Amino acid sequence: MKFISALLLAMMLVAPAAAETVLIRDGRVVTNGAAGTIENGDVLIIDGRISAVGANIAAPRGARVVEAQGRYVTAGAFAAMSEIGLSEISGSGAQNDANVEGALVAASADAGRAFNPGVTAIAVTRMEGVTRAAIAPSSTATMFGGRGALVSLDGGDDSVFRQSAFMVVELGEVGARRTGGSRAAVWPAFEAALRDAREYPGRYRSGQGGAVLNELDAAALQPFARGQGLFLVHVENAADIRRLIRFKRANPSMRFAIHGGAEAWQVAEDLARADIPVIVDPLSNLPDRMERLSARLDNAALLHAAGVTVAIAPAPGTVDAHQARLVLQLAGNAVANGMPWDAAFSAVSRTPAEIFGVGAQIGRLERNYLADVVIWDGDPLQVTSAPTAVFIEGAEQPLVSRQTRLRDRYNPVRRATQP
C-alpha cells in the first residue's frame, strides 16, 4: 500500500498541467479489461485520465473530438524491460549508464537515477506506440543487477514514475559467472545476501559487517528481502526455474517474476501454481546458451495456456536502449505461434503494468486509468502498422523524432516534388 500512495503522489506530479478534454470517437477499442474489445467504441479523456469508455459517449463542452474511423484504439504499450534513457548511443565508447562496473555498487545501482528523459530514443520509441517502460542496468559485477525503475516516455522532467520498482537478480548462467563461476555458489550467495539485507543495519553498525554484501548493497536489498518489492530473476533453464519455485514455496512472503525463462514451458503448471509471472521473448528459439537448449517459439503460448502470467520483452542479453518499439513485433510473433491476440497484446501493455505493481493505474482503457492511449492505422501487433495518435496521460505526443527529421531531409519523393 505504501508504494501505491507513493505512486499516486508521483502521478500527481507528472500529470500535465492543463490536460485537454479529448473524445476519441468510433474506434475498435481494446480495453484490456472486462469490457474486452468494443467495436465502434469511444474513449473520453479528462484531466489526463480515462473518464469513460463505451458506445455513444457525448462530447463534453469544449472537448476536442478525434475521429478514430474504426481504427484500433488501445492502451499504450509498456516495454517490460528496456535500457531506454540510459544512453544516447550504447556503444562506440559513448557513456552508457546501463553498465555498472566495480565492486562498490551492484544491488544499490539505481536505474531511475540514471534515466535521461531527453535521449533521442524516447521520441523514436514513443511515436511507435510505446508509452511506458521498465528500465534496469544491463550488468554489474555481482549477481545483483540493481534497482529498476518505471518510466513514462513523455519526455518530461518527472518521467520516472516509480523508483526502485524491482531488483534484478541473476540466478542462472550469468549469475554463476559472477559468483565464482558456478551455480553451486549462486544460491548460497543469494541466501547469504538476503540475510545480510534483512539484518541491515544492525550487523553493519555493530562492526560485524555483511557476509557477502557491502553496506550500500545491503541497504538497497533490504526492502526486497523483506518482501516489500519484486525480484526480477533472470533464469532460463527448467532446473533453475524449479529451484526458484522451491525457494518461493519456502519463502512465501517474497515476490518474484522471471525474465528470460526460455525453458519455462517445461514447468508451466508449476509456475502457474507458484504464481510467478514470466517475461519471455517470443523470438528466443535457439539453443544459443546451454541454459536455453530447449527454447522454442511457442513458449509464450504454452505458458499462457497453462495459466501463467506472461509478459513479453526482449530476452536478457538482447535488451537495449533503442529498440523498445519492437515489443509489439515480439507480441505479433507470439500470436503467429499460438498465443491468443488479446493475451499477446496484454503481454506488452496491461500485464507488465500488473507485474510491476502499477496495474491499477496503467495498462487498461477503463475509467480512472491514466490516459495512455494510442490510435493505430492497423492491427497494432502487425509490423506494418503504426500509430496515428499517441496520448500519454491525456497529452497528445508529437509524432516527430530525430529519425523523422532525417527522413524528411532525405526523402527522395519529397525532394523530387520540390521546385
Next chain:
Amino acid sequence: MRSTLHPFVALVASLALAACATTPTTEDEADDGPLPFASTYTPRPSTPTLIRGATVFDGNGAELAGADVLMQDGRIVSVGAGLSAPEGATIIDGAGRFVTPGIIDAHSHLGVYPSPSISATSDGNEATQPNTAEVWAEHSVWPQDPGFLRAVAGGITTLHVLPGSANLFGGRGVTLRPVLGARTVQEMKFPDAPHSLKMACGENPARVYGGRNSSPSTGMGNVAGYRQAFINARRYARQLESAENGEGEPPDRDLEMETLAGVLNGDILLQWHCYRADEMANAIEISHEFDFEIAAFHHAVEAYKITDLLVREDICAAMWADWWGFKIEAYDGIRENIPFVHAGGGCAIVHSDSEVGIQRLNQEAAKALADGRRAGVEITRAEAWTWLSRNPARALHIDEETGTLEAGRRADVVVWSADPLSSYAVAERVYIDGALIYERGALVDPPSDFELGQTYRERAQ
C-alpha cells in the same frame, strides 16, 4: 558488374598455365590438383509439384492472383493460370496462400557463429591481424548449427555466410544452401557461386586494432590499410599475368594475395561492411583507384544519403529495416532507408546479420514497405519482395540461377500461410531445387546432430 560464375577457375587455371610454362617442380605439380573445397551439393530428390491457385510474388516485382506454380526436375517450369499437372505430380492447394521465391540472406554468420554460442564456437573473426584475406568463412562453418533449420523455417533457401567485421579484410564469404542434414560444408555450397571478400569500414577494425595500439586505430588508418593491400595485390596480379604471357616467373602462391587479386580481376565479389555515407564514398574512391567493383555495401545505415552514388556505381545496399543507435556510426539509421534506396532506383536488399533476424526477414521487408509508403514512396508488396530474393541474388551473382520464379530458374520456392509481408504469416513449405526441404509441423527429429537426443528437447515431443 557481371562476371563469371566460376571464381577460382580463372585464377587457378592461370597458375596452372604458369606452372606448365616453366620448369615443373613438385610444388607446381601440386597446383595441378583438383580445386579444393569444391561444392558437392546435390539437389534432394523431388517430384514434379504444382501449386494451384495462390497469390504469387514472382520476385521480379509482379504479383499474380490465383496463379499456379509448376516445378519439375528442380527447376521452375512455369507460373501462370490454369497450368496442368504432369503425371505423378504433387498438387498443393494454394488457396489463401502466398508463393514467393525463397529468401536469400546476403549477410549471415550462421555456422561461423553457431548456437550454442560459447568461446569455442566463436569462429567468425580471425582477429589476429587487420588483413586476413587469406581465410575462408567456409572453413569455420559448422554444418550442425541448429540455426540452419530455424532459417529454413523462416523461408530461407540461400544464404551468404561472411566472416565478421573485426578486420579490414575479414576473409572470403561463401554462398550456401541450408539443406538440412548436410554433413560437410561442401554439401551445402551453392554450385558455382562466386566467393566474396568481406571488408569492413569504420569503427570495428579501428577499435579492435587501435585497442592493441596497432594499426589501424583510425578511419585514416583503415583507408591506408586498404590501399596498401591493393597496391601489393596489384603487383601480385601483374606478376601472375606476366608469367601467364611467358614473361618471368609467377609469384609464390600467397593465399591473401589470391583473394585480393580475385577481387581485382572480378572473380571474387566485394561485400563491404560500411555504415556511413562518407565512408562508403571513400570506399568507392578506392574502387576507382584500383579498378575493382563493389558488389554491395552491408549494413549501409546511411545509404539513403547517397542513393545517387550507389546507383551510379551499380552497388547494392544490404540493410536492416530499423536497427540504429547501438553505435555512433548507426546513429542516423532511419526506418525508410530501404524504401528510399529503392525509390532512388537502387538495388535494395534486406539482410539479417543475425541468427534471429534471418528467421523472419519477410517481417523486416514488411516494416520497410510500410514505412516507405507512409513517407510517400509508392511500392507494391511484390516489389518489396525483390529486396529479399532478386536483389540479394544479384549481389551474390547467382541471379541467373535463383531469386525469381522465371522459367528455368532453380525451384527455390516458399508457400506461406498468408501474406508474408505480415507478422502472422508462417512458411508452410520450403522448396530448394524443387525438393521439399521443410514442411511446418512435419519434423520428427531435429536435423542437427547437436540437438538430437538432448534430454530437455525430447521432453518437448
